[in-house]
Amino acid sequence: MTKTRSVYIESDIRPPDPSKVLQCILTSVEMALLDCSSVQLIFSRPLLQGVTFRKRPSRPTVIRFPGKKECWKFNPSISACYVRLFRLILDNLNSGTVTTRRDLYYKDVALFRNQATIDALIEQLCDSLGVKGSDLGVFPSQKGLIFGSISIIYKNLVGKECCYQLSSSEKSQLTPNWFSNDVEILSVRIPPTIRCVIVLEKDAVFKRLCESSWAQDQYILVTGKGYPDHLTRQFLDLMMKHTSLKVYGFFDSDIYGLLIANTYKYGTSQDLNKMLLEKNRLQWAGVEILDYTQGHQPVRPKEIQLMTSLNHRLGDRIKLLTKHREGERCTTCHTKSQISPNRSNIPKNLAKWSGTTLDIVRPSATPEKVPTKILRDLLDET
Amino acid sequence: MGKQFISTQIIRGHKSDVYDVAVCSKFTVSVSGDGHIKTWSHKGEEEPVNDILVDSLGLHHVDFWENDGILIIGTVAFSGILYLFQYIDNELVPLNCELKKNNWALKFHVGVEDQKHRLLTTQHNGSAEVYELTVEEGKFSLQHEKTLEDLNRTFALSIDVSSTEDSKIAIGYMNGTVSLYDFRTLRSSYTFTSTAIKSESSAVRCVKFSPGGTLLAVASDSESYGTISLYDVKFGEMAGSLIAPTNSNHAIGAGFAHERWCFSLDFNQDGSFLASGGMDQKVRIWDVTTREVEATITMALTDLPDDKLTDDLNSNSNIGCLSLKYFGKGIRQIDGDDRNEGLVLVGLDQSVRWYREAGGV
DSSP states (O other): OOEEEEEOOOOOOOSHHHHHHHHHHHHHHHHHHHHTOOEEEEEEOOOOOOOOOSSOOOOOOOEEESSOOOOSSTTTHHHHHHHHHHHHHHHHHHOOOOOEEHHHHHHHHHHHHHHHHHHHHHHHHHHHHHHGGGGGGGEOOOOOEEEEEEEEEEEOSSSSSEEEEEEETSOOOOOOOOOTTTTTEEEEEOOTTTTTTEEESSSHHHHHHHHTTTTTTTTTEOOOOOSSOOOHHHHHHHHOOOOEEEEEEOOSSSHHHHHHHHHHHHHHHHHTTTTTOOOOOOEEOOOOOOGSSSOOEEEHHHHHHHHHHHHHHHHHHHOOOOHHHHHHHHHHHTTEEEOBBOOOOHHHHHHHHEEEEHHHEEEEEEEEOOOHHEEEEEEEHH | OOOOOEEEEEEEEOOOEEEEEEOOSSSEEEEETTTTEEEEEEEEEEEEEEEEEEEOOOOOEEEEEEEEEEEEEEEEEETTTEEEEEETTEEEEEEOOOOOSSEEEEEEOOOOOOEEEEEEETTTOEEEEEEEEEEEEEEEEEEEEEHHHHHHHHHHHEEEEOOOSEEEEEEEETTOOOOEEEEETEEEEEEEOOOSSSSSTEEEEEEOOOTTTEEEEEEEETTTTTEEEEEEETTTTTEEEEOOOOOSSSOOOSSSSSOOOOEEEEEESSOOOEEETTHHHHHEETTTTTTEEEEEEOGGGGOOOOOOOOOBBTTTTTTOOOEEEEEEESSSOOOTGGOOOOEEEEEETTEEEEEESSSHH
């Protein structure tokens, strides 16, 4: 009769100290190996399979080490995964290094087999202990890029005041990953010449605009390189909460552009399922299909279907006339077009949109337009 | 000798782009991307007589069938569903019929002499469905007759049926081809391929038969321009094209009718004039025999009353004509409108505009 040690992983200790818990788990495992007994890890939160649709927890919350092969559908040695992961995290915590989930996965691809395993295990550990990923030293990877002049002063996790600065004379940088909801932002300073924040779908256009003199000290440019990740959206949230700048988004006139615009505005389908529907100030500013005089491409039937289903979803929950209308126009014209870095329609459309906001207030005043000289310079360079 | 067109009424009646319009004896009916179908009385009242929200996805085509005192209106939504209504006692009563989904364009045909009455629709996959329409003792029914398959398998954008005894059906596709079918036998007779440089950008936006059934006008894209070609139906040959006069210096290879895409065509009652409306905010009236422009109507936002300009429709918005129809003398009864033929235009400015030809008898 082998004895079984039980280790509870739950969040009743305040504040939770992940390194202590992990040390405890690993010590129990070592001792179990030495005296041929087994260890039970009892998590207070279940392991959830799949990342997008969380209907029912499908895995038990008790993990035995050594584990039984038939328990696990997607990974015969899930208990080995746990132990390996905990060892990696503990080592990082002890040495003070930070890493990303992707890095952890690549440390032992043969064992983990796919990224989803790591994601699920880390989620379970965080949920059970009541900590965030950053407490375990696991930070999200940075994907988006920003460009402009910003200066942010914040209090980091240990209460120290830090300053994050970005200058428009430098090249663009990856979105910063030090902020999470717990970090206290003390101040955000931007030069008064900045007119608005521009969000772009493609990084090719982003790079083009960064290199031209058009955006220097006039705009803050952000791109998520396609679908935005959490960090990019959090950064935009930060900009919208702490400044009163307008945020305009420029996306391709096809279904993918509209879907990306929706992700910026409302979050991913995962967030929709969780009903985290916090609308933000981002205004979809184009480019409309009818603004293009060339570069139209044929549409595939699948894209028309996607467009129809998007309009279906838009119609129910959110009344968004402009995007719905754009979807209809794209379907009627039956073409799509993309913003290309060689002929950037953005200055023209931005002029359209800047004009829009002023027209409501003072219809008689001349709308604010991008100065024609800068416009010409930009187009001449192409 | 130029014609003049006078604007008689403009109503900003919809909340989104107005995609199609039709004029029957009782009213003008318009459908819009906001999903509503609205009927406007011929007496010129500002409020629509009927206003129904059909499909929140938006409506893009409308057509009607009027015979023997029965009026049926059909409209297609962006969801692909075809809705049918019968006009009874000043109300639009929805009809339930077993119809295929994934429709795009539709066309009713009132049978001439002993022809059948039919409803034709084009599908997303490029085929066309033919339904036979019968009315017995006031009861209306549709029977699916045949599917006209297309070998091209591209999106079928437009359809028309000529209203003569020797009827033909014309279907225009996304890749620039137009197929002609014989109405009686439902067999293919001619196929015209696009003459544009790039066939991907030569979608056939509109096909229209002349009232005599001899000519077929085809509006297709050419890059970002809109071209209008005329075809002889009997011999299957190209009869000419309509080219707008331009003062610009650079010679364009093939002329064009509109500077942007041309979305809609309509012949007048005797087939002597053809009206074309495009995304360049212009509507041109052409003399069919001389192929010259007789009149040009420009759609401008300033035509709408000032207090109607809003966030989604202002001086920076795109304006263009999406559909137009001619109507005959005596149909509209306001402001001396019954003196001459008239035109009704709809488009991206969310309004329905009525014009009449100036000068009367």
